[in-house]
Amino acid sequence: MATTAWTRRHVISLIDFFPAEYDTVLQTAASFREVLSRRTKKVPTLQGQVVANLFFEPSTRTRSSFELAAKRLSADTLNFTPGNSSLTKGETILDTAKTYLAMGTDLMVIRHQQAGVPQAIADEMDRLASLVGVLNAGDGQHEHPSQALLDLFTICTLLDPERPRLDLLADKKIAIVGDILHSRVARSNIWSLTASGAEVHLAGPPTLLPQLFADCGKDRAGKLFLHWNLEPALQDADFVMTLRLQKERMTQHLLPSLREYHQQFGITRDRLKLCKPNVKVLHPGPVNRGVEISSDLMDDPEFSLISQQVTSGVAVRMALLYLMGSGKA
The missing domain is CATH 3.40.50.1370 (Aspartate/ornithine carbamoyltransferase)
Structure with missing residues (x-):
């Protein structure tokens, strides 16, 4: 799949992506596009791993696409809904992320209406010396990689x-x-x-x-x-x-x-x-x-x-989850 060794634990922004990294994502996505065209559209590459979709902001396409991508990779998924969460009781966003970390989450997909939240969660995961990868699914007016x-x-x-x-x-x-x-x-x-x-x-x-x-x-x-x-x-x-x-x-x-x-x-x-x-x-x-x-x-x-x-979104998000999670598989 990937032609270049992948070294990024987090994908927060594209500002410092190298051409070789873009090509790795594109070629890996092309492989998964072929998988999605099969009768059996599932591969075991992330079997046993947990992907948490922490969407603090409403979303239909992005959230569904990430959830389907994780399931196509055989990962277990956890979906967060802020209106029914402990945030309504005063819990902080970082405490919420650490709760999912304690549950054994391997990858966190973060969407938030304020810029900088995915980076803050990634920094906290690094501070805790966890191996959790954080993927920015859209933050404020910052980026949507x-x-x-x-x-x-x-x-x-x-x-x-x-x-x-x-x-x-x-x-x-x-x-x-x-x-x-x-x-x-x-x-x-x-x-x-x-x-x-x-x-x-x-x-x-x-x-x-x-x-x-x-x-x-x-x-x-x-x-x-x-x-x-x-x-x-x-x-x-x-x-x-x-x-x-x-x-x-x-x-x-x-x-x-x-x-x-x-x-x-x-x-x-x-x-x-x-x-x-x-x-x-x-x-x-x-x-x-x-x-x-x-x-x-x-x-x-x-x-x-x-x-x-929309179709490309599933293959590309499969590629990102695979590249970020394959080192822990």
Whole structure:
């Protein structure tokens, strides 16, 4: 499976991932994609290990994907629901994590609305000299590594189904459109895509795409560009990734209206005419139909990779759990 020795105990951010690590994840995920196509979709690689999904924030896709990935690897799973937990009685997040550690947990998948919580739990596990690996499933406005890796896998398998790898994206133009400021998905994708040597073009209203994002492109293999108009970002793009517009931003007066946002930055068939003829569209979900992307375009398999992203998510998360847990198997 993996072509390079895996040394990471935790996966919190992609900012310091090396190209060889991306390729290891991609090639391991390709192996598990083949497993998922079989009649018997289970392998015993993590049998006897415990994966705890500690989701302090609501989630459907990510949580279900991690749970299924763990079960496909034959691991035992524990699912945490904050509303029915001791957090309501005053227990701290670190105490909750240590409780799961005491139960024999080997891997913790953490999602939290505040940035830094997965890192804090990883630091506590290291301080306790445990061998528990921590995987960030999305924290605040920080990062969402597994989503960016499944996006990368979706694109690379389209370009080379047999051997997905990072260098396939060198010199490709990829547009990321929408609420960049509040998107942990965008941040992780910026790190992974610029590591590949791709041209990454960010587009959004000035209130949702501040100039400070230009610093993310420094000292990276690829190039990063900022646009406050959609057209230059889409011009000759190979891939377009549109982000969920978080409607709660409307109360912060960052946008005049959803209709105006769609008129200026919504992805439609007409706007895709600016892109390469074989352009593909991605969206991490959940989708606000008719806001970030037109409903007909979202359901068109000629352009949309959205369903493939969901499928890729299980294989990629199997790969991450396997790589992080195989040393203890």
